[in-house]
Amino acid sequence: MTKKTRSYRGMHRSLLAGLALCTAIGIGSAQADAITVYTSYEEDEIAAFLARAKQDMPDLDINVLRLSTGDLHARILAEASNPQHDVIWGWAVTSLIDPRIGELVEAYTPEGIERIAEQFRDKDGKWFATTGYMAAFCVNNEVLKNKNLPMPTSWADLTNPVYKGEVVMPNPASSGTGYLMIASILQMMGEEKGWEYLNSLDGNIAQYIKSGSRPCNAASEGEFAIGASFALRAIKNIDEGYPITMVIPSEGAGNELEANALMAGSKNKEAAKRFLDWTVSENAVNEYYNWKEIVTVTGGEMPEKFKEAGLPEDIASVMWNMDFVWSADNRAPVLERWQKELER
CATH class of the missing domain: 3.40.190.10 (Periplasmic binding protein-like II)
Incomplete structure (x- = not known):
């Protein structure tokens, strides 16, 4: 492995750790809104997405737990009687459409949902997929x-x-x-x-x-x-x-779609909805295209290195x-x- 590669990976690990620390302590603002997000995005993707989100929403503290798809499925079901998170973010649709998970989320229509074709949205509004x-x-x-x-x-x-x-x-x-x-x-x-x-x-x-x-x-x-x-x-x-x-x-x-949803048991719903609105924003889409081969939201362009x-x-x-x-x-x-x- 080259020194450049080690530095690249170390940079992303450091960024992710720094963001997690910043969100946990509220970046020094006692008045900041805070949400907890469960995701299966890869760590380097999370770091990039959160960096962009913090630029757009500096007053929102985003605490993230990242687990692989299967492990996250087990955790959400284990916590079903007392959910510990506000938002599901970037999680496999095949897991989200589990009826047991469906009972734990509630319908929400984010601002800008019209940019996502209906085939990438739940017919009852309980989830919408932005990437895959x-x-x-x-x-x-x-x-x-x-x-x-x-x-x-x-x-x-x-x-x-x-x-x-x-x-x-x-x-x-x-x-x-x-x-x-x-x-x-x-x-x-x-x-x-x-x-x-x-x-x-x-x-x-x-x-x-x-x-x-x-x-x-x-x-x-x-x-x-x-x-x-x-x-x-x-x-x-x-x-x-x-x-x-x-x-x-x-x-x-x-292939798999990665979807987002609002937890019915969230105690921070307004902040959670604000985050979900951001996930379909122009800035979010531009960042998705740096990392994802499938982007369902209109706008953006596939990078040359992908081609x-x-x-x-x-x-x-x-x-x-x-x-x-x-x-x-x-x-x-x-x-x-x-x-x-x-x-x-």
């Missing part, structure tokens, strides 16, 4: 060359025996990225053939990793040839100088048309079977 992410492979060019391995182009390719022990992917029980991969495979292939494929793929998997970003980082650092991850992490790592290629599976990229890394401007052309209701309704049985048959 999609699956992609991070393939280390140097490892391929050193081991004389071919460049994969599809999920089907990953079952090739030459990749045995060279593939890592997220654990779907803890990672939203991992679950969208499993769900998309089962939707693409049908459940019977999909499970046959997953069992075949398992023969080449070196590790199932808790985080959605870590497989890409592991491949980027040369630990493995292929890390199944999400497109933005691949783009960021390419931009940082890692010797990887981003591959969007030719079958279509599984240079291989992301098409028409990202819908490479996205699998996910059935989010199926993903949500089948989450428990899919994960139960996956843990029984494949988790290790």
Whole structure:
């Protein structure tokens, strides 16, 4: 890893820690409004988004708890009788549409909601999605060359025996990225053939990793040839100088929307609503485009480095048309079977 990369990551960790400290102490203002936000955004994304939010709303203290999608799901349900947060921010739609979660949030229409197409909003107004992410492979060019391995182009390719022990992917029980991969495979292939494929793929998997970003980082650092991850992490790592290629599976990229919602039990609803309004603001959208391959709010423009890394401007052309209701309704049985048959 280069010194530049270590400095880059250290900078974001420091920024996030500093923001968390500032929000916790109220930046010296006893009169500031304060909210607690639960999110599954990546840490570097949170740091950038919060920095922008603090510029726009300096009198609002935003305390953030970040957990992976599955862990956050478990925590919110565990706290159902006494919620400890005001807002859900950037969390998987397939988790938010769980009826048990639906009982804990209330409808809210933020200012500017017309900038988000109806397909990205709950029909009852309980959530709206502003961003999203999609699956992609991070393939280390140097490892391929050193081991004389071919460049994969599809999920089907990953079952090739030459990749045995060279593939890592997220654990779907803890990672939203991992679950969208499993769900998309089962939707693409049908459940019977999909499970046959997953069992075949398992023969080449070196590790199932808790985080959605870590497989890409592991491949980027040369630990493995292929890390199944999400497109933005691949783009960021390419931009940082890692010797990887981003591959969007030719079958279509599984994807997930990241949504926001107001907790019915919030004791700081006016401040919470103000934050939710900000999440669809022009400044927020411009910041999203620095970090997200899927932005549902009109305005903004895809950065050149995204295109240079291989992301098409028409990202819908490479996205699998996910059935989010199926993903949500089948989450428990899919994960139960996956843990029984494949988790290790």
